[in-house]
Amino acid sequence: MFKRTKLILIATILLSGCSTTNNESNKETKSVPEEMEASKYEGQGFQPSAEKDAIEFAKKHRKEFEKVGEQFFKDNFGLKVKATNVVGKDDGVEVYVHCDDHGIVFNASLPLYKDAIHQKGSMRSNDNGDDMSMMVGTVLSGFEYRAQKEKYDNLYKFFKENEKKYQYTGFTKEAINKTQNVGYKNEYFYITYSSRSLKEYRKYYEPLIRKNDKEFKEGMERARKEVNYAADTDAVATLFSTKKNFTKRNTINDAIKLSNKLYNLKNKPDKSTITIQIGKPTIKTKKPFYDDNHPIELGVYSKDELH
Numbered sequence: 582m583f584k585r586t587k588l589i590l591i592a593t594i595l596l597s598g599c600s601t602t603n604n605e606s607n608k609e610t611k612s613v614p615e616e617m618e619a620s621k622y623e624g625q626g627f628q629p630s631a632e633k634d635a636i637e638f639a640k641k642h643r644k645e646f647e648k649v650g651e652q653f654f655k656d657n658f659g660l661k662v663k664a665t666n667v668v669g670k671d672d673g674v675e676v677y678v679h680c681d682d683h684g685i686v687f688n689a690s691l692p693l694y695k696d697a698i699h700q701k702g703s704m705r706s707n708d709n710g711d712d713m714s715m716m717v718g719t720v721l722s723g724f725e726y727r728a729q730k731e732k733y734d735n736l737y738k739f740f741k742e743n744e745k746k747y748q749y750t751g752f753t754k755e756a757i758n759k760t761q762n763v764g765y766k767n768e769y770f771y772i773t774y775s776s777r778s779l780k781e782y783r784k785y786y787e788p789l790i791r792k793n794d795k796e797f798k799e800g801m802e803r804a805r806k807e808v809n810y811a812a813d814t815d816a817v818a819t820l821f822s823t824k825k826n827f828t829k830r831n832t833i834n835d836a837i838k839l840s841n842k843l844y845n846l847k848n849k850p851d852k853s854t855i856t857i858q859i860g861k862p863t864i865k866t867k868k869p870f871y872d873d874n875h876p877i878e879l880g881v882y883s884k885d886e887l888h
Contacts (some may be wrong), residue, residue, distance in 0.1 A: 616863040619821035620750045624759030626866035628668060635669035638695055642674075643667045645698035650676030650691050656705040657779065658720050659787050660685060665758040679758050680723060683790050684730065684797075687723030689716065690762035709778040718776035722764030724786060725774050725814050727794075728801040732850040733765075733772070736816060739846055740769035747839045749820040749859055760869050770818040772853075781808050813854045819871045820859045827861050829877055835859075840879045855881040 613626030628636065639646065647664035654662040666677035670692055677690045706713065726733055744750060751768035752761070765772040777786075785804035789797050804810075822832055836859050843855065860874030 613866050615867070616865050618862055619752065619756075619864045620823070620862075621753075622864050622866060622869065623753050623755035624666065627666070627760045627869065628867050629670045629675065631669035632672050635672050635674065635695070637669070639667050639669040639674045642698050646674050646676050646693065649693060649697050649700055649704070650678050652700075653691055653704045654678060654680065654689075654720075656703050658782070659790055660720070662689075666760070677759060677762060680720075684727040684794075685720075685723040685790065686726050687720060687764045688757060688761050688766055689719045689764065691716075706779065709780050711776070714776040714778050717779055717782045718774050719762070719764040721774040721777060721782070721786060722772040722814075724789070724801060725772055726765040728798050729850045729853075732848055733816070735846075735848045736850060736855070737767055737769060739843060740818065740820075743839060743842070747835045748823045750823055750862075751820055756864075756869065769820065770816050770855075773815040773817070775810055775812055775814075777808060777810075813852050814850070816850060816853050816855045818855070818857045818859075820857070820876075821862050821864070821874075822859055823862055825862075832859060833877055836877045836879055840881050843881050857881060 617625070631639075646667045650664045650667075651662055654660055660680050661682045662678040662680040664676055665679050665688075668675055668677075673692060673694050674697070675690050675692050678688070680687050680689070740751070751770075752766070754768065757766050757768070761771075763771045764774065785800075785807050789800040789804075792800060824832065836857060839859075840857050843849075843857065849855065857879045858871070858876040860871070860876030863874075864871070865873060
């Protein structure tokens, strides 16, 4: 899960900064262990740092915030999303959403002021600042998935088929929908796409949504050229070891073998750098940041070796 991005709308309903937090958990999280096996974690106890009244406000007005979050993505990106979680964050609220619309798949989150529930009318924004651009990048990772769906699905199949042999697992689907906001993400890996401005999104990407697959792929290639996007996308595996006696020392050789096997896999995503990470079997429940596991990290191949 990435840190909260701060978006600014014309209506100024979104959080624009960090506030002092009490770091208080609600009563329902007290029975949830601080860490648990990733294979069993479905978002239990998830709660970003937040003031107590923000946590209670999010619970009380969940449905109103769900509607606001869904409307935001429809008005700004032309995509239907489903709100999957609402939690207090700092002195406001954060809405988590999942999109699976016209083959575009991603998970994201939206920070809001408490008074966002009184929002009326369109939430369409013309903000081209850095924070909104980061959100655009999150959405575009879902476009990248659709453009190379067959190849990303082949990568998913690879990780699925090698689970038992190399002793690892991934995030549960429930945990992804309730706690993750990195863009396209499945149980084994997520995809990153370069941040773009909202203006660029509306000009080059949004018109592709309803195109057929052939026209969509061609449009994505044109968009890359138009916005001078020469960098590779990244597919980053977030794996959890299932070894009971896990250590980096007794797992590194398996990670290397898995990386070498993936290097030779045919039909991998084009213009994409793949990274394998394998960490301990558990994850923190309240703040499930994968990087906190300090995993083994191996690049499958460097950018100049792409083929």
